[in-house]
Amino acid sequence: MTSAQTPTSATAAGQRPTALVWFRDDLRVRDHPALRAALAHGPTVALYVLDEESPGIRPLGGAARWWLHHALADLAASLERLGVPLVLRRGAAAAIVPDVAAQWRADYVVWNRRYGGPERRADTAVKSLVRRAGRQAESFQASLLHEPWDVTTQQGGPYKVFTPFWKELSARDHRHPLPAPRRQREAPEPAAPGDSLEDWGLTPRGPDWSGPLAEAWTPGEEAGLALLKDFLGPDTAGTAVAEYPEARDLPGRPGTSRLSPYLRWGHVSPFQVWHAVADRRRAAPEGSAVFASELGWREFAWHTLFHHADLASVNLRREFDAYPWWLPSGGRSRVKHDAGRGRPREASPAVVRGDAEANRLLEAWRRGRTGFPLVDAGQRELWATGWMHNRVRMVSASLLVKNLGIHWRLGERWFWDTLVDADTASNPFNWQWVAGSGADAAPFFRIFNPVTQEKKFDPDGSYVRAWVPEYGTDAYPQPCVDLAESRADALEAYRELGRGSTGRSA
Numbered sequence: 197m198t199s200a201q202t203p204t205s206a207t208a209a210g211q212r213p214t215a216l217v218w219f220r221d222d223l224r225v226r227d228h229p230a231l232r233a234a235l236a237h238g239p240t241v242a243l244y245v246l247d248e249e250s251p252g253i254r255p256l257g258g259a260a261r262w263w264l265h266h267a268l269a270d271l272a273a274s275l276e277r278l279g280v281p282l283v284l285r286r287g288a289a290a291a292i293v294p295d296v297a298a299q300w301r302a303d304y305v306v307w308n309r310r311y312g313g314p315e316r317r318a319d320t321a322v323k324s325l326v327r328r329a330g331r332q333a334e335s336f337q338a339s340l341l342h343e344p345w346d347v348t349t350q351q352g353g354p355y356k357v358f359t360p361f362w363k364e365l366s367a368r369d370h371r372h373p374l375p376a377p378r379r380q381r382e383a384p385e386p387a388a389p390g391d392s393l394e395d396w397g398l399t400p401r402g403p404d405w406s407g408p409l410a411e412a413w414t415p416g417e418e419a420g421l422a423l424l425k426d427f428l429g430p431d432t433a434g435t436a437v438a439e440y441p442e443a444r445d446l447p448g449r450p451g452t453s454r455l456s457p458y459l460r461w462g463h464v465s466p467f468q469v470w471h472a473v474a475d476r477r478r479a480a481p482e483g484s485a486v487f488a489s490e491l492g493w494r495e496f497a498w499h500t501l502f503h504h505a506d507l508a509s510v511n512l513r514r515e516f517d518a519y520p521w522w523l524p525s526g527g528r529s530r531v532k533h534d535a536g537r538g539r540p541r542e543a544s545p546a547v548v549r550g551d552a553e554a555n556r557l558l559e560a561w562r563r564g565r566t567g568f569p570l571v572d573a574g575q576r577e578l579w580a581t582g583w584m585h586n587r588v589r590m591v592s593a594s595l596l597v598k599n600l601g602i603h604w605r606l607g608e609r610w611f612w613d614t615l616v617d618a619d620t621a622s623n624p625f626n627w628q629w630v631a632g633s634g635a636d637a638a639p640f641f642r643i644f645n646p647v648t649q650e651k652k653f654d655p656d657g658s659y660v661r662a663w664v665p666e667y668g669t670d671a672y673p674q675p676c677v678d679l680a681e682s683r684a685d686a687l688e689a690y691r692e693l694g695r696g697s698t699g700r701s702a
């Protein structure tokens with residue numbers, strides 16, 4: 197506590213000081229530095245704020261809300277075993293956190309850090325309000341292996357290319373996970389109760405679409421750790437991680453870890469994953485290295501968000517602002533770029549079309565009715581389970597932004613609403629990567645062909661059969677776009693961009 201701060205009523209009254217730990221995207225009790233610090237301080241109470249009011253904070257998508265509901269029930273049960281009550285409140289964090297700290301007479305308020313722009317602004321506001329009320333506030337590093345401001349190029353700026361970023365990061369030491377906390381001996385004096393989880397209405401009201409989600413996932417810490425353990429297997433060859441370098445590209449096989457929602461919600465920490473993988477280095481040297489580098493992409497996405505808070509709305513390479521992607525009228529980025537050259541634009545399905553046609557294509561893509569089986573399988577997997585295989589995410593996103601000419605922001609929004617692992621860094625980062633406008637992005641001219649990708653990565657057709665059972669019958673739609681023609685159009689639009697480009701990039 198600084199000398200400018202006055203003691204709270206709790207310490208003044210001689211009670212043991214209470215600590216308040218504010219949970220956010222770190223819904224676990226193991227390897228949780230803020231919880232550990234709170235428990236070391238004194239009787240601890242936990243808080244989760246459903247914050248849809250702080251300026252700029254992105255409201256959760258439908259699948260994420262479903263996940264959060266179950267994750268909070270899981271967290272409450274874990275905390276109860278530690279004797280820590282969990283208070284739920286809804287509203288702007290800057291109003292709620294100081295209020296709950298006062299109600300529970302907490303003189304120490306702690307949390308693990310977040311890295312998005314609006315989240316950091318909210319945290320700064322909370323910190324200053326808590327301190328102004330004479331309480332101590334402290335934040336910890338828990339969700340990234342290294343703080344974005346600590347990983348810079350020799351010139352002192354952020355990395356823009358993954359390979360040197362990962363070379364630098366993976367050569368560093370990463371702290372070991374903290375041991376599991378013990379049950380607290382003394383509970384805090386009960387104070388005002390919070391909201392009831394049921395009243396938040398996070399699970400579907402009306403038609404219940406969540407059945408397949410519940411079949412696919414068990415949100416929570418134990419389930420996440422069990423998945424990690426299964427994936428890594430015993431310290432011998434022949435485990436999933438050993439086969440990861442080949443199997444990770446085959447959507448018809450369970451070749452990846454499926455840890456993404458568990459990392460997204462912080463049920464498992466990157467430190468737990470990193471060290472567990474490191475322990476398999478001897479048995480599966482290649483697999484563990486490739487898998488660890490995927491954690492690196494996660495880290496790179498978050499570091500990029502830290503330096504570009506508007507990642508979900510602004511092209512990192514600003515020359516792409518002039519690319520004629522379709523957006524609904526009112527928010528269009530479409531520009532007429534044919535200027536009398538080349539083929540007549542009416543022949544260009546990718547670039548110039550009416551809103552009705554573009555909306556029809558967007559809807560076909562969302563619902564898995566494009567007529568490209570690999571893309572349709574992915575979109576249906578996404579709708580049913582809240583997850584899509586990475587290879588298919590790339591192919592599906594490429595079809596939308598390159599062949600259908602629809603703005604990546606619309607695809608990003610759909611993924612935001614439907615993915616259980618949607619996060620404010622990885623989702624826009626990867627959309628911009630596919631679109632070519634992002635950090636260390638795929639070159640624009642690399643346009644995935646969904647037909648050849650299917651042959652290569654679903655050679656026995658098992659993935660497509662699982663999600664598109666009507667494929668090969670009359671019930672299956674014809675391809676919604678001519679691949680060769682739309683590809684040529686996209687490349688022409690891209691070349692045009694180069695001719696008019698300012699060359700400015702982030």
Ligand SMILES: Cc1cc2nc3c(=O)[nH]c(=O)nc-3n(C[C@H](O)[C@H](O)[C@H](O)COP(=O)(O)OP(=O)(O)OC[C@H]3O[C@@H](n4cnc5c(N)ncnc54)[C@H](O)[C@@H]3O)c2cc1C
Pocket residue numbers: 444452453454455456457459460490491493494495497584585586587589590593611615617618619622623624626627630
């Ligand atoms: C258009 C598009 C959107 C995406 N949106 C998201 C998103 O919102 N949230 C998300 O976590 N991932 C996103 N990804 C990345 C990737 O598809 C998923 O992380 C991966 O499919 C999750 O499955 P897994 O856990 O089995 O991955 P594994 O292959 O087992 O990888 C292990 C972990 O590494 C991380 N990771 C792997 N690839 C990436 C990547 N390209 N970028 C960032 N982290 C990565 C994830 O945390 C993942 O759980 C997106 C990819 C694309 C192409």
